[in-house]
Amino acid sequence: MRIFRLRTVPIVILLVIVAVVLWLLIPLHPSARKDILHGKAYITGTVRIKPIFDKPLSSIVSALPGNSSALSNVPFFVRPLIPPVIKFYLQGSREGEGWAVVADLGWRSRLFRMLHGIIIGQMQYRGMGAIEDEHVLRTPSGTKILFYQDGRTLFVAEGNNIIEKIIGPSSNEGTVPDRADIQKAAMETGDKRVIAGISFSNIDGDITRGIDMLESKSGFLLMPSAGSLIKGSVDLRQTGSDTIAGTILLTVREDGDFKGLESDVTYIIDLLDRFLSVQNMKTDSTINREANNLTIQIMIHPDGEK
Amino acid sequence: MSKTIVRIIITALLIMVMTDGLYALTFEFRKDKPGVKDFVSKNLHFSVGGENIISRLPSTFYVITYFPDDIPVIAYKGAAIHPDRISGGKNAKNIKGPHGTKIIYNPNRPPEKMLISSYVLWDGWVFTGNKKETLQNLLKLYKSPSDVAKTGTLTPSFKEWKEGGIRFWGDNSDSHLTNVFEAQKKTVLIPLVKDPKKIQAMAGAITLTTSREIRGKIMVKPVNQQALKDIEGDARFINETIRRRLVAVKSQYEGKINSSGGNIIYEVYIGDYGAAQGQLVKSR
DSSP, rough: OHHHHHHHHHHHHHHHHHHHHHHHHHHOOGGGGGGGTGEEEEEEEESSSSHHSSOOOOOOOHSSTTTTTTTTTTTTGGGGGOOOOEEEEOOTTTSEEEEEEEEEEEEGGHHHHHHHHHHHHHHHTTTTTTSHHHHHEEESSSSSEEEEETTTEEEEEEEEEHHHHHHSGGGOOOOOOTTSSSOOOOOTTTTTTEEEEEEETTTTTTHHHHHHHHHHHHHHSSSSGGGGGEEEEEEEEEEESEEEEEEEEEEEOOOOHHHHHHHHHHHHHHHHHHHHHHTTTTEEEEEETTTTTEEEEEEEETTTOO | HHHHHHHHHOOOOOOHOOOTTSSSSEEEEETTHHHHHHHHHHOOOETTTTGGGGGGOOOEEEEEEEEETTTEEEEESSSSSHHHHHHHHHHHGEEEEEGEEEEEEEETOOOTTTBBOOOEEEOOOHHHHHHHHHHHHHHTTTTTGGGOOOOOOOOOOOOOHHHSEEEEEOOOGGGHHHHHHHHHHHOOOOOOSSGGGGGEEEEEEEEOOOOEEEEEEEEEEESSHHHHHHHHHHHHHHHHHHHHHHHHHOOEEEEEEEEEEEEEEEEEEOHHHHHHHHHHHHHH
């Protein structure tokens, strides 16, 4: 009888542990707030995280300034905790400037909820800002950073207006798409070859202002023809084991500087090609003009496999 | 981004402003020509005991980059400047150099390559730099010290070559130019020359004015006809990069690329080179 009890106790403990672990892995409900940002953003995109850790993208990302060791520094046991797909939104001056990153945490949602206090504490410890309330940090420059989980959806955002949209009382009302011009980055999340899909709208001149600011800061003309753009999209996908295909679609205003845009795009592709050549990679690109659209097809592959 | 762009531009500018097969990239500076004195005093820094010796150098001097060290050496006709300070005074040591010379060096040499800590006197010429080994290797390339001033296999016929305040020449024997450009790839994100092996030789000259104008021509000889097209592409990229920088800082710029006799000639005019360098000082 006693032996039976001695065997039963560890089995019960084990069952409880298994039950708790299983409960921890059950995803929370999806958030209804996640679509509220789409209709208001001037840039929106979806990025799959896993390809960033794999070649050839990992070597490209590592070569960027400030990222040389960032990827390799992510411990292997932390990688599964990183959400597989993130969405990001940039909001322009009309709506109140700000950005947001949204991730479906899936089976990680309960774990993240448990670790919320530790994560926001770390954000404060690492100098991102001072904790203002349970979900908000105040940065040294005075803006708010939101770290908020609703169901299984995680929101990280900066900017008062965009934060209000996420956590404010009206945020649950659903999408009010007033930016019909934007091409939605409808990434097929089931397609593992897709790396990123980004769309932008320049109807209100947000892209032009952003590029102007970048150019005046760097003292360099990167894309002086940006004002000619109405909208555009970027689609990146893996086409072979080590080849990436990119499609960029740019729509130009009726009275836009098509020639200037073509020249800027050609120069930027040359910059990309030279940057990648240092990583022993090559690019093949074609630029096609049709009606008001400029379509750029780029293939990035290891050197020697052209 | 800004840092990268500025590095690209300064590399391009230095190549524009800063070899009978002597395996070295040589820059000749003539301070008696308009604008050169001002340019070198602001852009070249070789220190001896905290003092930049550029202003003390004679009117014509040479800066030679020699691989594998990638440490520039200054060569000029005249007497050594601050020899005791260079060699560390009483602590100075010496080793036997080529052609019966004696290389004097500071055994407590600081690692910074622009700090002068070795020199050698050779038939009225002075060669000075950071590492004694660099001087030893470089001197082996010349039969006499005046060989430093002998230009390379590529002798351009344009008038800037005769009148230029700053001239440079180099060839790719022993992969010397390849090494110079490959080294650049380690420090900048965007290489100016994609495949430096395609360059056989290059030479260039520029004239400066006291109002900081630059006018110059660079001639590049590719290894073959196919390479000519690739080098032309590099020249177009350099031209466009400098143009975008100078338009942004509102400086006048004109750039032309021509091919003639199997060589590529890049002709450049910059209204105010100081404007292009503005952010370099800040970012460094």
